[in-house]
Amino acid sequence: MTGQGQDSVRQAKASDSIGSRRGSQAPAALSARIQVWTTLVVLLLITALLLAGNVMHNLGGGSEDGVMGVFAPIAWEGDFDGSHIEVWGHILMLAAGVVLLVLSVVHRASVFAAWALVSIVIVIDDLFQIHEKGGEYLAVAWELQPAFRLRDVDFGELIVWAAIGTVLLIPLVIGHLRANKWTRRQSWTLLGLLALLAVFAVGVDMLIIMIYWDVPRFVIRLLALTETAGEIVPMALYLTFVIKLALMPDQPMFKRRSPAGERGSVGAQT
Numbered sequence: 001m002t003g004q005g006q007d008s009v010r011q012a013k014a015s016d017s018i019g020s021r022r023g024s025q026a027p028a029a030l031s032a033r034i035q036v037w038t039t040l041v042v043l044l045l046i047t048a049l050l051l052a053g054n055v056m057h058n059l060g061g062g063s064e065d066g067v068m069g070v071f072a073p074i075a076w077e078g079d080f081d082g083s084h085i086e087v088w089g090h091i092l093m094l095a096a097g098v099v100l101l102v103l104s105v106v107h108r109a110s111v112f113a114a115w116a117l118v119s120i121v122i123v124i125d126d127l128f129q130i131h132e133k134g135g136e137y138l139a140v141a142w143e144l145q146p147a148f149r150l151r152d153v154d155f156g157e158l159i160v161w162a163a164i165g166t167v168l169l170i171p172l173v174i175g176h177l178r179a180n181k182w183t184r185r186q187s188w189t190l191l192g193l194l195a196l197l198a199v200f201a202v203g204v205d206m207l208i209i210m211i212y213w214d215v216p217r218f219v220i221r222l223l224a225l226t227e228t229a230g231e232i233v234p235m236a237l238y239l240t241f242v243i244k245l246a247l248m249p250d251q252p253m254f255k256r257r258s259p260a261g262e263r264g265s266v267g268a269q270t
Contacts, residue, residue, distance in 0.1 A: 032248040033255065039243050043092070043236040050085045051229055054078045058221055078228030081129065085232055090126065092235040093119045096242045103245055109183045111175030115190050118168050119238075125164065134160035149210040161202065186245055193238045200230025 030038075057076035060068035078085040097119035104112035125131055135156030138144060144152040176187055204227040208220060244253065 033251065033253070035247055036240065036244045036253065040236075040240040043240060044233070046088065047085075047232050047236050050088055051078070051225070051232070054083075054085065054225060054228060058225070078232075079224045085228055086126065089232050089235050090123045092232075092239045093123050096235075096239040097123075099239075099242045099246055103242070107183065109175070109179055111172065111179045111183060111187050114168070114171040114175045115187065117171065118194065121164065121168060131157045131160040131164070150206065151209070154206065154209055158202075158206075182249075189241060190238070193234050193241065197231055197234040197238075200227050200234075204230060 053071055053076045056068060056071040057073075060071055063069065064072045074080050075083050077083055080086075097116040100112045100116035100119060104110060104116065135153045135158075138156035138159055139152040142156075144155045146152050147155070172187075176184060179187065204223060208223050208227065212220060
């Protein structure tokens with residue numbers, strides 16, 4: 001074989017080798033932004049399906065006949081202790097707590113650990129009905145009196161909530177004061193999401209009690225569904241934001257596009 005022929009064979013083998021290596025390479029990983037948005041969509045989709053089940057349960061009135069019978073069990077009622085939606089909320093908050101603990105170690109930010117504690121305490125309170133049982137105890141022990149259409153036990157629950165919140169506020173404030181500017185901004189966002197949750201968990205809940213005997217039943221059911229949605233959606237957003245902090249801490253959720261003129265000036269400088 002001539003020298004030219006041997007060169008051609010070697011080039012062909014090299015091309016085949018490069019092609020095989022390219023074909024065996026794994027595809028590029030999804031960007032952090034796509035992962036975060038996918039997480040948000042999945043969490044909200046599951047939440048929406050559970051809320052739809054709650055609506056179907058209310059429409060079916062507990063009937064076990066036909067398709068509506070699938071939603072007859074009381075577990076589909078979001079306002080019921082131990083419901084599917086409540087369990088989903090526990091999963092969301094526990095997952096957020098775990099990620100926040102990791103973030104507290106990675107960023108050496110004690111305020112993230114404080115928020116992890118808040119997340120876990122919310123689940124513990126809900127699981128063991130601490131504010132309900134504590135409210136009943138205080139109503140009797142302190143001889144609380146009904147007022148403003150709220151029962152004595154309702155005032156007891158508010159006192160327990162206030163006590164738990166005060167205890168949790170201490171490590172939050174200490175951690176916030178010790179944090180840098182970036183961490184403080186994230187802490188304010190976490191506060192905003194849980195404040196939104198509290199508006200529905202406490203505010204709407206108390207509103208339902210105050211007007212319970214003065215409005216039609218469908219209004220109470222609508223408010224109860226609003227309360228449930230107002231609690232579970234902020235939980236999904238809370239976990240999504242925590243995951244965003246883990247995957248893309250310095251990037252916004254929406255990709256910013258530079259103006260055409262600005263891109264041109266950058267190109268001119270290079």
